[in-house]
Amino acid sequence: MSLEKTHPKEVKQILSKYPPEGKRSAVMPLLFLAQREQGYVTKAAMQDIAQLVGITETEVASIVGFYTLYHDEKGGRYRMQVCTDLPCALRGADEFLEKLCDHLGIKVNETTSDGVLTLETVTCLAACDRAPMFQTQGPDGIKYHENMTIDRTRDVIAGLKYAREVK
């Protein structure tokens, strides 16, 4: 079903931010809205958004492919995204990631057997002074978790609000 039917208020609010000649600007916020439901953007959602902003489905797909926060494949309910860039690595991010893999029993780009977590690595998240760190991307948005240890990660996982509602 179209976002216009399922989220009429949000769609209207998003479109109101841009001038008529800039309607296409709504494509990125609409993709975030569409992704909220299932954690990835379905083909049907891309078709719907293409129609809403007046561009082709291929153009929408190219945007999904270009930006790392959009996903076109189903992952875990939450994506746990660890920064391993230079400043974080200087403060133990690589060693932390190794321990995290052991703790979760999965490798990078794999999903836990309960379907709750997909482990990924990402580039700099502007939290270099509080490494090791990761962000969680899920139905309730994106959250930063900084100065991380495995113990503290355990608490983060226990606190994931929608972890139980695995789709």
Place this chain on the structure above:
Amino acid sequence: MAYVVLRHRDIPDLNKFDTYKNNGGLDAFKKAVTEMKPADVTDVVKNSGLRGRGGAGFPTGMKWSFIDNKNWPHYVVANADESEPGTFKDREIMESNPFQFLEGLMLASYAVGANVAYVYLRGEFWEIGAALDEKIAQLEEAGYLGDKLFGTDYSLRIHTHLGAGAYICGEETALLESLEGKRGQPRVRPPFPPSFGLYGKPTIINNVETFTNVPMILANGADWYKTMGTADSAGVKIFSLSGRVRRPGNYELPFGTTFRELIYGEKNGAGVQDSRQVKAIMPAGASSSLIVVNGDEKILDTPMDYATVRTLGADLGSASIIVLDDTVSMDWLVNKTVHFFKHESCGKCTPCREGTFWMKNITERIHDGAGTQGDVDLLLNVAKQMQGKCLCALGEFATMAVTTGIERFPQDFKKAVKA
């Protein structure tokens, strides 16, 4: 000295509307709109010597004066896409001193006659974006944003817009493409945004930190601002300090402060972890050339301003100071930075797309212990061939650590490859 940009460290709860207002906040904007001509606002900023804080250091007032007044409407865009490895200052500003940032954006909008402004935040700043939306709503409610402000003919609205994970969108024309709902790939310049920007209209783009300086400059005057910093680089800068220091974090200091004071000052970095020696400094994040220190006291006593840092063979850029101690090997470091740029290359121009791809193949080979001196020479060769040939600065940035790493720390690479 009182804080200029990180004022929330002096004033608790500055991110609340009433606190900001009670501390003189928004007076500068009201005064500008009701008592000053737009060009006068630009002149004050011009006279203050304020230079863009996003990395390029371009004079801010001069940029504003480039706006094309024959083509309307005008837009102002805040670049809040902070993504340079080692940079984390805009995040603190927007979290803790958001109204001062927004007021700066409002003053810029008035100065160039824009009635709509956008804040382009990296998508990961999702929570900050939501908080800014609330602050913007409060400003509307209190009559600081909206139609016919303070009974004048001037109207202004601000909207936030989230990116979705792409370093390249920090490049201003890629940012505009992204804001227009396209892949974030840089445009061929000229034309520059002040004549051809958002939706093809004249647009001023500045970094969050740049805007956040503006209300204080308007409130206290250009001369006051110039009492801080150096003749070349006026005012204060937020130095994001990371790497092997005891106290990483953001430090607001006048331009001209020495590396030593930042790294070793008790209130600042408090020294190197495990009391080791500084081997090298990257003053502009992962995009930076490597400054050789190797314990050289004279290098540490260099004042940090745009002109002086250049004499060390590096740019100050966004002042994201990454400290490397003598445990860090440059072949490891270069592998890290090349991975980053390979991931973030937008793919539009061939030298950057192919160059970062091949550099990554080679640095991985060296990192895996399978490299030879021939690989190191080839890596340097590829990097040199990219230089000066890419569409935007990203390709250039990708080569900085590579070339300076190999040329200034050859022994690290010798050790890393097979004899």
